Amino acid sequence: MATDPGPSARYQLPSPRDKAALLRLAAIGIIVLVIAVVFAAVAGWLSPHALTPTRIVDAFEQANGPHPGFRRNHSKGVCITGSFVSNGQGVRLSKAVIFQAGNVPVIGRFALASAMPDTPDGPKVVRSMALSFRPADGEEWRTGMNDIPVFPFAMPEDLYDLLVATTPDPATGKPDPDKVKAYFGSHPKTAQALQTIGAKPFSSGFANASYNGLDAFRFVAADGTVTPVRWSMVAVDPFVAEAEQAPSADKNYLFEALGQRLSQGPVQWHLVVTIGQAGDPTNDATIVWPDSREKVDVGTLTIDHMESEGPGNCRDINYDPLVLPAGIEGSDDPLLSARSAAYARSFTRRAGEEKVPSAVQLNETAKAP
Amino acid sequence: MIERSAAMTQDPTMQHQQFSAFSRLLHWLMAILILAMLFIGIGMVASFGDYHWLVSLHKPLGIAILVLAAIRLINRLRHPAPPLPAAMPGWQRTAAHASHVLLYVLMFALPLVGWGMLSAARDPIILYGALQLPPILPHDVALYAVLRTAHTVLALLLFALFLAHLGAALMHALIFRDGVFESMASVESAKK
Numbered sequence: 001m002a003t004d005p006g007p008s009a010r011y012q013l014p015s016p017r018d019k020a021a022l023l024r025l026a027a028i029g030i031i032v033l034v035i036a037v038v039f040a041a042v043a044g045w046l047s048p049h050a051l052t053p054t055r056i057v058d059a060f061e062q063a064n065g066p067h068p069g070f071r072r073n074h075s076k077g078v079c080i081t082g083s084f085v086s087n088g089q090g091v092r093l094s095k096a097v098i099f100q101a102g103n104v105p106v107i108g109r110f111a112l113a114s115a116m117p118d119t120p121d122g123p124k125v126v127r128s129m130a131l132s133f134r135p136a137d138g139e140e141w142r143t144g145m146n147d148i149p150v151f152p153f154a155m156p157e158d159l160y161d162l163l164v165a166t167t168p169d170p171a172t173g174k175p176d177p178d179k180v181k182a183y184f185g186s187h188p189k190t191a192q193a194l195q196t197i198g199a200k201p202f203s204s205g206f207a208n209a210s211y212n213g214l215d216a217f218r219f220v221a222a223d224g225t226v227t228p229v230r231w232s233m234v235a236v237d238p239f240v241a242e243a244e245q246a247p248s249a250d251k252n253y254l255f256e257a258l259g260q261r262l263s264q265g266p267v268q269w270h271l272v273v274t275i276g277q278a279g280d281p282t283n284d285a286t287i288v289w290p291d292s293r294e295k296v297d298v299g300t301l302t303i304d305h306m307e308s309e310g311p312g313n314c315r316d317i318n319y320d321p322l323v324l325p326a327g328i329e330g331s332d333d334p335l336l337s338a339r340s341a342a343y344a345r346s347f348t349r350r351a352g353e354e355k356v357p358s359a360v361q362l363n364e365t366a367k368a369p
Numbered sequence: 370m371i372e373r374s375a376a377m378t379q380d381p382t383m384q385h386q387q388f389s390a391f392s393r394l395l396h397w398l399m400a401i402l403i404l405a406m407l408f409i410g411i412g413m414v415a416s417f418g419d420y421h422w423l424v425s426l427h428k429p430l431g432i433a434i435l436v437l438a439a440i441r442l443i444n445r446l447r448h449p450a451p452p453l454p455a456a457m458p459g460w461q462r463t464a465a466h467a468s469h470v471l472l473y474v475l476m477f478a479l480p481l482v483g484w485g486m487l488s489a490a491r492d493p494i495i496l497y498g499a500l501q502l503p504p505i506l507p508h509d510v511a512l513y514a515v516l517r518t519a520h521t522v523l524a525l526l527l528f529a530l531f532l533a534h535l536g537a538a539l540m541h542a543l544i545f546r547d548g549v550f551e552s553m554a555s556v557e558s559a560k561k
Contacts, residue, residue: 010456010545010546010547011456011457011545011547013544014544024543024544025543025544028540028543028544029536031535031539032535032536032539035532036532039407039408039411039528042408042411042412043411043412043415044415050415051417052415052416052417053414053415053416053417053420054414054415137499138501138503139493139501156417312508312509316508316510317491318492320492322421323492323493325499326498326499330421334417334418337417337419337420337421337422338417338418338420340420340421340424341413341416341417341420341421344420345414347490347510348513348514348517351490351510351511351513351514352514352515352517352518
């Protein structure tokens with residue numbers, strides 16, 4: 001081919017003497033390269049130290065050890081089912097079908113806010129309630145709530161820095177107290193939020209705890225009116241303060257107590273929506289709204305069944321707080337998108353891993369009579 | 370033909386047929402959408418603050434590409450591409466045909482794998498507001514994990530293929546100057 005300028009001569013690379021053609025060839029190379037480099041930059045491949053969902057999930061694994069198959073946080077839990085009966089009071093605030101008077105099935109999960117799936121139940125461990133409301137029209141609403149008044153972190157970086165500060169030192173097997181102290185010195189919001197959390201007594205169990213959505217959302221009414229809100233599941237069972245010490249050596253005493261409570265009858269909560277006013281922060285989950293804000297009871301959650309995690313039940317649901325029906329929207333709280341991103345990463349990792357049975361194994365599924 | 374092709378630049382005999390105006394419209398519209406999709410996809414998985422709105426964009430855009438790919442395939446079967454210049458070497462013709470087949474396969478595979486993986490995760494496939502698509506696969510997280518990996522691998526393959534396609538198109542435009550680039554890039558109406 002090189003000696004004979006045959007029919008394909010046009011389709012060869014330009015001769016080294018043809019400077020103009022070589023420039024054009026270089027231009028092609030540069031165009032392709034620039035697009036590839038921009039792609040790599042958008043992918044984060046050129047900034048390995050930026051905080052990404054992958055890095056925060058890695059930090060959970062480093063701080064708590066690898067626990068394949070489990071959620072990277074809130075790892076120990078049980079599945080619950082029941083229903084939500086709306087009283088219609090929410091309709092003026094949100095056009096979501098869920099708030100029209102009626103009954104919606106719910107599939108949820110109770111868990112400990114610990115990243116270790118075998119963590120023993122204890123009086124100081126934060127508890128969580130995750131719910132998936134499944135109305136007949138298919139527009140699902142998922143929410144994850146905790147039994148604390150505020151969230152300890154305003155930004156994902158605040159959480160990441162704490163995970164790094166509390167990652168055990170390989171030499172001692174324990175976190176370095178100086179690093180932990182330095183963390184709180186440089187993160188006053190988290191220190192303040194933890195004081196707020198510590199000032200309020202915990203309840204003695206899952207059934208008599210109230211759970212708060214913590215992040216702010218936006219309710220959109222049928223006429224387009226937007227209302228900033230936070231929500232809570234307020235326990236119907238009377239509050240009993242948790243003892244200082246664990247009342248039992250049973251590592252699962254909280255979950256066992258929930259099963260016993262369910263065997264006596266269904267457990268209920270009121271879904272209470274707190275209406276924010278101008279000036280109430282919607283972008284900072286570490287700050288409580290004033291107690292005087294209007295609260296609207298929009299319906300009652302009834303949980304009547306509990307079972308161990310297994311294939312296809314709550315174990316395999318990603319309780320992403322931004323799975324919302326039309327009528328509920330995320331606020332400007334940066335944690336919402338961050339939770340969505342990190343939960344997706346955690347979900348993808350555990351989905352591809354061998355499953356280990358949950359530490360909470362019930363002899364039989366607990367069901368309310 | 371053989372004698373003519375030896376002559377170089379601006380050879381009027383090298384001008385060959387154009388794609389139809391509708392084919393060109395589909396090509397360029399999808400080029401923009403697919404490139405945007407690749408950047409949105411790779412960017413959203415590395416992002417916290419922009420994750421949610423990018424995902425909200427990624428889903429309806431992916432379904433739009435799937436619909437356009439179906440229209441495009443029907444159009445392509447009814448209006449075949451103009452023939453490549455006879456002088457093009459065999460390996461280049463093979464590469465051109467194989468890469469176009471693969472581009473078509475990926476235009477269908479990526480949205481379908483995306484839709485399938487959301488179905489297997491039991492995540493809602495929200496297009497806009499209350500408008501949702503039904504799941505196409507049962508809730509199965511192991512299946513989700515496989516499809517999720519496939520989605521990334523296929524997307525990176527599509528991006529690599531896009532770079533090769535762009536590079537080859539520019540070679541035709543600036544080095545070979547054989548009218549192949551103009552058959553898709555020209556805004557003139559098709560030659561009678």
